Amino acid sequence: MDIFKILKQLTETPGPSGFEKQIGATISELWEPLADTVGVDRLGSVIAVRHGEGAEPRPRLLLAAHLDEIGLMVKQITTQNGNGFLRVTNLGGVDIRHLYGQTVIVHGQRDLVGVIGSLPGWMLPADRRRNPFGYEDLAIDVGLPEQEVNKLVNVGDAISFRQPARKMLSKSVTAKALDNRASVAAVTVCLEYLNGRHFDWDVIAVATAQEETRLLGAFTSAFAQQPDAAVAIDVTFAKGAGLNESQITLGSGPVIDIGPNVHPGMADALHKTAKAVEMKISTSTHPRASGTDAYGLQVARAGIPTGLVSIPLRYMHTMVETIHETDVERAGRLLGEFVARLDDKFLQDLAKGMMKAD
Ligand SMILES: [Zn+2]
Numbered sequence: 001m002d003i004f005k006i007l008k009q010l011t012e013t014p015g016p017s018g019f020e021k022q023i024g025a026t027i028s029e030l031w032e033p034l035a036d037t038v039g040v041d042r043l044g045s046v047i048a049v050r051h052g053e054g055a056e057p058r059p060r061l062l063l064a065a066h067l068d069e070i071g072l073m074v075k076q077i078t079t080q081n082g083n084g085f086l087r088v089t090n091l092g093g094v095d096i097r098h099l100y101g102q103t104v105i106v107h108g109q110r111d112l113v114g115v116i117g118s119l120p121g122w123m124l125p126a127d128r129r130r131n132p133f134g135y136e137d138l139a140i141d142v143g144l145p146e147q148e149v150n151k152l153v154n155v156g157d158a159i160s161f162r163q164p165a166r167k168m169l170s171k172s173v174t175a176k177a178l179d180n181r182a183s184v185a186a187v188t189v190c191l192e193y194l195n196g197r198h199f200d201w202d203v204i205a206v207a208t209a210q211e212e213t214r215l216l217g218a219f220t221s222a223f224a225q226q227p228d229a230a231v232a233i234d235v236t237f238a239k240g241a242g243l244n245e246s247q248i249t250l251g252s253g254p255v256i257d258i259g260p261n262v263h264p265g266m267a268d269a270l271h272k273t274a275k276a277v278e279m280k281i282s283t284s285t286h287p288r289a290s291g292t293d294a295y296g297l298q299v300a301r302a303g304i305p306t307g308l309v310s311i312p313l314r315y316m317h318t319m320v321e322t323i324h325e326t327d328v329e330r331a332g333r334l335l336g337e338f339v340a341r342l343d344d345k346f347l348q349d350l351a352k353g354m355m356k357a358d
Pocket residue numbers: 179212317
């Protein structure tokens with residue numbers, strides 16, 4: 001499997017939170033040959049079911065990797081000297097400092113290339129030089145006269161960032177939306193890995209909608225699919241410029257989470273799987289909710305035993321997010337091995353683990 005090719009296709013397909021039709025179609029197509037059924041639910045999550053070979057009724061494992069990305073939305077169309085400019089608001093956790101100088105795609109009646117322009121610092125009034133950024137100052141220029149802009153763009157249209165995926169040295173990749181298309185790619189690797197393996201459980205691969213805004217797709221897909229256990233796959237902060245205290249480095253393998261947001265039995269089983277295949281992993285800890293789909297899955301229905309596997313990533317929520325291809329491949333293989341090792345005793349063991357006094 002050409003990981004870079006998949007990452008390029010996935011990250012360059014737009015899917016700002018709440019406007020995920022296009023990326024949903026791309027993922028459906030990608031998963032079609034790897035699943036028994038693929039569909040898109042009412043919210044926009046892609047749900048692929050792959051049947052195991054165990055006796056019916058088979059237990060079900062849900063794998064969730066969110067498909068949405070941070071983006072912008074048109075709030076107002078303004079005019080200056082006959083040209084139309086777009087005032088915007090954010091979709092998800094956008095850091096305004098990263099916006100100036102970006103090229104975007106405005107998803108109007110047709111896709112329009114736009115730029116977020118700015119003045120050189122020395123031309124700003126003195127009081128704005130240190131802290132020049134606010135959404136009220138920010139305008140997107142699509143290079144068209146007011147009339148054209150009004151014809152082609154409506155308030156509420158989504159805007160995505162326009163940043164191609166690029167290979168860097170030693171298998172690093174930089175792109176926008178690697179949060180969380182890197183994890184969608186890992187789930188794809190997992191589904192392909194299962195082609196060569198016997199496995200008992202049913203696997204429900206879900207590319208969840210609207211994680212960046214409200215973890216929505218995790219709640220709704222876990223409710224509908226009623227899994228017996230679940231694993232969320234997301235990206236996590238790796239050591240890089242400005243973040244030296246992180247213990248996690250690019251290329252050091254997937255990260256298995258421990259903490260109240262995961263079931264200890266799931267974390268343990270993931271660790272055992274990594275050990276069995278001699279895969280290097282790191283461990284992360286979250287003292288409360290992890291801020292990922294793992295929360296939505298864990299509290300869905302009557303509570304679902306949930307694990308969290310993460311891919312190390314630098315510069316989260318910027319247009320130069322950076323990951324290592326090998327981490328994507330290993331995360332996919334870890335998930336595939338985990339699935340292949342699930343047997344009919346797994347749920348009993350999970351329940352026993354919950355009752356253990358030590
Ligand atoms: Zn994110």
